[in-house]
Structure formats: structure tokens, C-alpha cells
Amino acid sequence: MKIRLDPWPVDTQDGQLTLKPFAGLVFNAETDTWAAVAPRDVPRRLEQVLVVDGKPRMEARLLLDDEAGGLSLAGFGAYVVGAVNLCPHGSRQAELYGVAAQRILAYSSDTPGTMLEPARLSPRNPHTGQLDYHPHRFNGAQLEGARGKVQRLMLDAEATLSSDLASALPLDEHDPNALPDTLVLQDGPVRIGGAGRAVLGYVKTLHTDYLGADRIGLLGTLKPGERTPVLRFRVGDQGGGADSEGREQRFTWYVRLCDPPFYQHPLAGVMRLEMHAPDDSDFVPRGVLDIANLSGTLLCRLASAPHKDPRAPQNLIPTAALEHAMGRAMGSPELVTRRIRAHIAQMYGPEAVA
Template sequence: MQIRLDPWPVDTLDGQLTLKPFAGLVLDAETPRWAAVAKKPVPERLRRVLTIDGKPRMEARLLVEHGGAQPSVAGFGAYVVGAVDLCPHGSRQAELLDVRARRVLAYSDDVQAAVQPARFSPRNPQTGALEYQPHAFRGAHLEGPRSEVQRLMLSGEQALAAELASALPLDDTDADALAETLVLQDGPVRIGTAGSAVVGCVKTLHTDYLGADRIGLLSVLKPGERTPILRFTLGDDGLTPARSREQRFTWYVRLCEAPFYQHPLAGVMRLEMHAPEDSDFVPRAVIDIANLSGTLLCRLASQPHKDQRAPQNLIPTGALEQAMNRAMGSLDLVTRRIRSHLARELGVVA
């Protein structure tokens, strides 16, 4: 018996490796030869790389009383979506983009009365006002407010990625199809960003898309090497309606050597992009992005002494997370402001 270490911290929601077999079909897209693909340099044509991430936070759970009806659940929440703009060749400094907190009053759609924005003006004007915009969610489930904040955050990520990424030619004939601006999105790509140069960076390996006969290649990849590109259908589980399914390309990249005491897939990241419907080829632009992904991600990979989620939690993503935390402010101070506001509303001296 051998015991290996999962390198991610134990207080992380999920471990780095909890593989479950994918229920659908996974097809060879680039080549039927299952072997490592060597890393290649980042072309000069790629001038701009942006990493995008979002962060949701619930700040207070609420119970809304309206007339004589049954009280319903609601919540104050916040989310931040932002980007880091960097040069893949290191010719300029990285820059934070659009890191701004949006605050939400999420309430059940069974509330019949009009819900107005909630604005909390502080006693000290230097600390700024908190304004929560109302958003209704369906039903009256206790986790409805949290789900609504999460939905708004994901929608914000999708909109920002679609705005910033270059258009992606989806044919196999253009030899110079590489986009000038590439977006690296934390997590899987979102529905609605097809046709754009957006790559989803999946840090935790939860689903096995390879099977027992192929997964061994991941443990022998060298830093910067990747697997061939595969193709699968999102929602191909026999349960999801066909209209909700979407084609995806995916491949794996190794960012660093796994230390001897960690499991052999430590340091491996799965990448994915949208795939054209009903086609049996890989667009040249997708191959170009896959070819440069190993070199680019090895440059951006974090180090264990600086980030416990290294190397998959990329350096610009870690910097963006810190900026997002600052944008939302201290949860303790925000909660105190909420209590003071409700005390004044209820006529109680705070």
C-alpha cells in the first residue's frame, strides 16, 4: 500500500483529486495517437492575456414580512468580477480591470410588494455608502439568496469574458488564426462565450474524461507538455435535455513536477474551450491556443510557499482574489452596518 498527499489545504471545499467517471462519450478530436504533445513558444501575435475570476459572498440572511402573507427568505449579498490584463511576453506591467463590488438584495418572487434598493449611508461619509440592488429568485428555498448571488456572479464573468476576448475563427484553414487577446477564465467556460478566445482553467480534477487506459499519460507529462485535444458534450449524461447540451474541447497540461510525496496528478490542470456543433475537426485557432498553453501557464503558475493551491491557482488569479476581497470590504464591518440600519428602521437606538 502506498499513501500519497493531496497537496491542497484541508480547509478547501474540495480536494484536488476526486475523480468520477464522465457519463457521456469522449472522442479523439486532434489525433487518435494518445501521447504527450511537446510545449511550444508563445507567438508574438498574442499580445494580451487576461485572467478573469469572480467571488460571491453572503452578508446577511433575512426574513421578509409582507402583509399577512407567510414570511419569505431573502438575503444581502455581494459579488465581484474582475480581470488582470497582462502581456504574455513580459513587456509591460499587469493591470487590474473592473474590480468592483456589486451588492444584491436577493428576495423570493413570492413577495408581492415592490422591493426598493437598500441604501445604507454611514455616519462617517468617508467610509462610503452600501447600496443593495433588488433581484428576485424563483421559489422560497432557504438557499435561494445564495444561489441568486452566485448566478449573478457567473453572468458577470461571462459578460466580461465575451467583452474582452478576441473573436475566434472556427475553421481549419486559416494558418494565422491565433487571436491577439486571450482570456483565461477560472473554472469551466460559460455558456454564451462560444466564438471567443476564452479558455476555461479547471483547477480541481473532479471528473475522469480519460478512462483507466488513458489517464496514466497525465502522470508522465513533463512541465509544459499537454495531452491531445479531446471532444465531449456538456450534459451528455442521459438526463440533461438535448437543447441544454454544448460541445466542448478539452486537454490537460502539466504545470510542474509532482513532488514524490504527492499523488502523480498533482500539478495537472484541465483546460477547455467551446467546440463548433456537428463538426469533426479542431479549428486551427484552438490548436494554436492548446500549443501555447503549456508555456504560458508554466510562466503564470504559482509557487507552494506563496499559495497553498499552487501551481493551479495562477499568480494573476491570486492577485485578483486579493483585490476582490478588498473591494467587498470587511464582512464584520458590513454586518455591523446592516445591523445599525435595521435598528434605525425598526426605531431602536443603535
């Protein structure tokens, strides 16, 4: 028995590797030959790449007490969605795009007659700005309902931004001009309902095994920049017949970003990629195949290093820079908490009630 390390630090939410078997069916899409595909250069036609990510944060849990004595849960939260605009050929500096905080007052919809107004937290010093929280209902009365609502709003904003920034992607098999001029790299899987755009989801953690025991061995033999052939699956497929086939089809493939040290597991340095697939298709559109071919070269250029990022190499350099910018946009959590306490004291404290 060999003991190998998971490369990610133990204080992250999840490890880099879990590999729960996918319950549904996975089909060959590009070829029936299961072998490594060599990396190719990034064509000049691809003019810009935008890395999109989001960051949620809960800032206070609330308990709402109505006049009839009913209690319900709520919370102040915030999220930021933004992008890094970069040239894949290195001809210009990268730029941040659209990084701005949105603040949410999430409350349960289970309390009849509850309708919260926007909350404006005005500071004593006008130069520090106002915090405007916009009310949003969440279903149920669970303790984590407010957090889930903030997360959902962030994911929806991510999907909208990715779709708005990405070029249209023809789903034709032979179009020679199918490679877009603008490609969006979106942190995480692509979202439901976003087909037809050049959005490439990159999944940093390997929590689901789409390959099975007979194919997963190829991942450990990939060289940096090499990829697997493109596969196809259906989101949510539980392998239980027509009633559980899932909602939308996806293309997926794996890319190696770097060789792992000998003490890490052999899948360290491997990332899974994902794009929308047309329904009932038995081919890979030319644009998707072109993106798959350049993905290894592009992502190896953007991969982080262990001495700079503990989640290297999967946490891309632009992603790490964007995470820092999003944290600054949301502000100091300690100062925000103080502002919330001061607001509640002003609105509902003894002086306000008197």
C-alpha cells in the same frame, strides 16, 4: 497500497482530486494517437492575456415578514468580477481591470405581492461611502436561494466580461491568422453560449474524469508544459441516448504545470483546460489548436508556488492577486455586517416604529 497526499489544504471547499467518471461520450478531436504533446513558445502575435475571475460573498441572511404574516427568505450579498491584464512576453507590468463590487438584495419570488426596493446603507461618516443593494428575485424558498442567486449573477458577469475582453476566434480549420491577439483565461469552465471568442477556461480541480482507466495514466507521465491531445465532449451528456446528449460541445485537454513531490498523488500539478467547440465538427479549429499548443508554456509561467499559495500550482499568480483585490473591493465583512445591523435598526427599530 501506496498512500499519497492531495496537495490542497483541508480547509478549502474541495480537494484538488475527486475523479467522478463522466457519464457521456468523449471523442478524439486532434489525433487518434494518445501521447504527450510537447510545449511550444508563445507567438508574438498574442499581445495580451487577461485572467478573469469572480468572488461572491453573502453578508447577511434575512427573514421578510409581510403585513399578512407571511414569511419568506432573503439575503444581502455582494460579488466582484475583474481581470488582470498582462503581457505574455513579460514586456510590461500587469494591471488590474474593472474590479468593483456589486451588492445584491436577493429575495424569494414565492411570496405573492413582494417587491423590494433598492436598499441604500448610508454611513454616519460620509467618507466611508454608501452601500447600494439592488433587488433580485430567486426562484423557490430554499435557505440557500439567496446565495445561489448571488453566485449566478457573478457567473453571468464573469461570462460577459470574458466575452467583451476576448478577441473573436475564427472556427476555420486552416486560417493561418486564427490565433487572436487577446486571449482571456477564465477561472472555471467556459460558460454556456459564449462560443466564437478566444476564452480559455482553466479548471483547477480534477473532479470529473473525462479519460477513463485506459487513458488517465498519461497524465501522471506528462512533463511540465506538456499536454494531452485535444478531446471533444458535450456538456451535460449523461450517456443515455439522444435525449441526454447535453447542450453544447467543448474541447478539452490537460496540461502539467510542475512535477509533483513524491508524497503527492501523480496528478498533482495537472490542470484541465476547456474551450467552446462548434456543433457537429470533426476537426479542431486552427485558433483552438494554436491556443492549445501555447497553453503549457503560458500556464507554467503563471503557475504559483507552494510557499506562496496553498493551492499551488493551479491557483495562478494573477488569480491570487485578483482575489486579494476583489476582497478589498467588497470591504471588511465585519464592518459591512455592522452597517447592515445599523440600517435595520434605523428602519425598523423601536425608535422607527414609535
